[in-house]
Amino acid sequence: MFELGHGFVGRWWPVTAEMEILELTDEFYQDPHATYRALRERGPLHRIRLDGVVGWLIVDHDVARQALAEPTISKRIGSPEGQAVLAKNGAAEMFNTAISDNMLFADPPQHTRLRRLVAKAFAGPAIRDLQPRITSIADSLLDDISARTTVDLIDNYAFRLPIAVICELLGVPDDDKADFRSWTAVVVSDTATNEERAAAGVTYFTYLTKLIAERTDDPRDDLLSQLIIAKDHEDRLDQHELIAMLLLLLIAGHETTVNLIGNSVLELLREPAIAERLRANPEAIPAYVEEILRFQGSLHLATARYTTAPITLGDQDIDADEFILISLAAANRDPARFAEPDRIDLERPESRHIAFGYGIHHCLGAALARMEATTAISRLLATFPDLSLDGEFSDLTWRKSLLIHGLTSLPVRLAARTESRTGPVTDTDRVSVMA
Structure with a gap:
C-alpha cells in the first residue's frame, strides 16, 4: 500500500504482477492531482x-495524445x-447505450459523416454571431443576484448561463425556457434517481x-434550423x-x-492577485481561461474507449479488447x-x-465553451470587483465523478457591485468555431 502525495489522497496495491487496485477516497476527489502525480x-x-472496472489508465501527456489519435x-x-468489451472488463453498468448513440461514441466512417454534417452548422452564424447575446445573458x-449578499455561484450563474445559451442556440420559445431548464437540471443531476432522469x-x-x-x-x-x-x-x-446531436449538446456541452x-x-478566489490583474487587463482573460482548461479542467477522464487490436502505447504492449482510460487532468x-x-x-x-481532447474527436463545441467562459469571467469581474469566498476553501466539496471535475457548490460574497461595466472581451482567434 502506498500513500500518494502529501497526505493520504488515494491508495493502490498490486493484485497481480500486472494489475493494481486504485481506490477512490473523499480526499482523491478533493485533490486528484496528488494521486495522478x-x-x-x-x-x-x-x-x-x-x-470493479479493469483497464489501462494513462497519466502521461504524450501517451494520452497517442491514444486519443490511435x-x-x-x-x-x-x-x-x-458492450462485450465493457462486460469483460467489469464496465457493463457504467454506460447507458441510450446516450452512446451519437457522434461522440462513433468511429469512422460514421463519425466522419456525422461530424462533416454537424460542423457546417457549428461554423455558421447561429454560433459565430452569438457573442453579444451571451454577454446580455x-x-x-x-x-x-445583485441584491443578494451571498449566493451559490454554481447554481445561480455557472449552471444557468450555458442552459440559457443552449435555449438561444435551439431557438426555444420564451414560454418554454423555464420547463426546458427544469428538465435539463434533472437530466444532468448527480442526485436524481434513474427513474427521474428517465422521465x-x-x-x-x-x-x-x-x-x-x-x-x-x-x-x-x-x-x-442549421442542423436540419x-x-x-x-x-x-x-x-x-x-x-442524438441535441442530447449530446445538452449533456456534454x-x-x-x-x-x-x-x-x-x-x-480567481484562491489567487486574488490574478483576479486583480484580469480586472486591470481584461484582454488577458482568454489566456486565463486557457490555463484553467489545462490546470483545472472540467473533466477527469476522456470518454470510454477500447482496443480493437493489439497495440503498443508508450513502451507498453496492450492486447485487443482492453478498456482504455485517459486522464486528461493528469x-x-x-x-x-x-x-x-x-x-x-x-x-x-x-x-x-488536451482538455478538449485530441484527434478526430476534438470537441466540436470547444470554441463555444471558450466564448462562454471568457464572457462569464469578464462580466463577473466587471460587475463584482470585490467578490470573495463565503467560507473556507477546505469546506468546498467536489463532485464524486471520474468523468466530471467540478464543485458541488461555490458560495461567494458579492459585496458592492460596479454600476458601469466595460464591454465584452473577445479574442477572435480563440472564439472562432473549430470544425
Whole structure:
C-alpha cells in the first residue's frame, strides 16, 4: 500500500504482477492531482482495477495524445463489440447505450459523416454571431443576484448561463425556457434517481421532436434550423441523428461549460492577485481561461474507449479488447510537457493541452465553451470587483465523478457591485468555431 502525495489522497496495491487496485477516497476527489502525480512518477500508464472496472489508465501527456489519435482504439461502446468489451472488463453498468448513440461514441466512417454534417452548422452564424447575446445573458443573470449578499455561484450563474445559451442556440420559445431548464437540471443531476432522469429524458425527447417538426416547417436563424438543413451533397441528418446531436449538446456541452466557469472562478478566489490583474487587463482573460482548461479542467477522464487490436502505447504492449482510460487532468499537468505544471501562468507558451481532447474527436463545441467562459469571467469581474469566498476553501466539496471535475457548490460574497461595466472581451482567434 502506498500513500500518494502529501497526505493520504488515494491508495493502490498490486493484485497481480500486472494489475493494481486504485481506490477512490473523499480526499482523491478533493485533490486528484496528488494521486495522478504519484502514478505518473511510476510510469506513463498503469493496468488498474477501479471500482470493479479493469483497464489501462494513462497519466502521461504524450501517451494520452497517442491514444486519443490511435485509429485502432474505438469509441463505439454502444455496439455489440463495445458492450462485450465493457462486460469483460467489469464496465457493463457504467454506460447507458441510450446516450452512446451519437457522434461522440462513433468511429469512422460514421463519425466522419456525422461530424462533416454537424460542423457546417457549428461554423455558421447561429454560433459565430452569438457573442453579444451571451454577454446580455451573463449581465442579466448577474443583475438577478445583485441584491443578494451571498449566493451559490454554481447554481445561480455557472449552471444557468450555458442552459440559457443552449435555449438561444435551439431557438426555444420564451414560454418554454423555464420547463426546458427544469428538465435539463434533472437530466444532468448527480442526485436524481434513474427513474427521474428517465422521465425527464422522455419529456425532453418529446419536446425536441416537436421543436424539430416546427423548425422543419419554419426554419429560423438558430442552430437547430442549421442542423436540419445541413447537407453534404444529398446526405442529411435524419431525425434520430438530430435528436442524438441535441442530447449530446445538452449533456456534454452543458456539463463541461458549467464546470469550466466554476473552476475558473474558484481559482480567481484562491489567487486574488490574478483576479486583480484580469480586472486591470481584461484582454488577458482568454489566456486565463486557457490555463484553467489545462490546470483545472472540467473533466477527469476522456470518454470510454477500447482496443480493437493489439497495440503498443508508450513502451507498453496492450492486447485487443482492453478498456482504455485517459486522464486528461493528469496529462495536462505532466511536467515533461508543461514547466511548473501546478502553477497558473498567464504567459505560458502555447500549451497544447488536451482538455478538449485530441484527434478526430476534438470537441466540436470547444470554441463555444471558450466564448462562454471568457464572457462569464469578464462580466463577473466587471460587475463584482470585490467578490470573495463565503467560507473556507477546505469546506468546498467536489463532485464524486471520474468523468466530471467540478464543485458541488461555490458560495461567494458579492459585496458592492460596479454600476458601469466595460464591454465584452473577445479574442477572435480563440472564439472562432473549430470544425
